[in-house]
Amino acid sequence: MTRVLQHLVLIGLLWAGAVHATIEAYEFDDKATEERFQSLTAELRCPKCQNNNIADSNSPIASDLRGEVYRLVNDGASDEEVVDFMVTRYGEFVLYRPRVNEMTWVLWYGPFVLLGIGLLVVFLIARSRRRVGSPGVAGSDLAPEERERLEQLLEQDKKQ
Numbered sequence: 001m002t003r004v005l006q007h008l009v010l011i012g013l014l015w016a017g018a019v020h021a022t023i024e025a026y027e028f029d030d031k032a033t034e035e036r037f038q039s040l041t042a043e044l045r046c047p048k049c050q051n052n053n054i055a056d057s058n059s060p061i062a063s064d065l066r067g068e069v070y071r072l073v074n075d076g077a078s079d080e081e082v083v084d085f086m087v088t089r090y091g092e093f094v095l096y097r098p099r100v101n102e103m104t105w106v107l108w109y110g111p112f113v114l115l116g117i118g119l120l121v122v123f124l125i126a127r128s129r130r131r132v133g134s135p136g137v138a139g140s141d142l143a144p145e146e147r148e149r150l151e152q153l154l155e156q157d158k159k160q
Contacts, residue, residue, distance in 0.1 A: 026070050037073050040082055041066055045094050053096065 028034040041055035046062040054062040054069070065086070072082045086094045098104045142150065 026066075029074075033073055036079060037070060040069050040073065040079060043096055044069070044083070044086055045096055047090050047094060 026034075026037065028037065038055065042053050044054045044065065046052045046054050046057035046059055046065070048059040048061050049057045052062070054065045068085075069082055072085060077085070083095070092098050092103065098107060100108050
């Protein structure tokens, strides 16, 4: 009897784990609507997880947002309307690709500005070094008699 009871407890635990791991299944009228849903949920960031989109997140808020996207898509809302709905409620943070506006100029153009500044600094440093001359070049700061002496020594060295 205890063996049967052990098996029943084991089956109950396994069944409880399987019930907990259910997957949300959404039914769509056509393939295009399903693809739009998949695309939109992949583009929207989970407000709780911060580094997952709502398609991949297991948080309750992501599940609610997937349901909201499903509702909006089935009601015939355009992609832009769905995204605007989410941005209105959660801010630009929910977008993996934020829109270009005054608030996001630094995000979009900052790397290019920094690259330009870096290239300008490298150019200015290279130009200033060219003007000064390389240190250690023979004859760069010698008096005329020292230069003559150096040339004589070099000529002697060539003859040998």
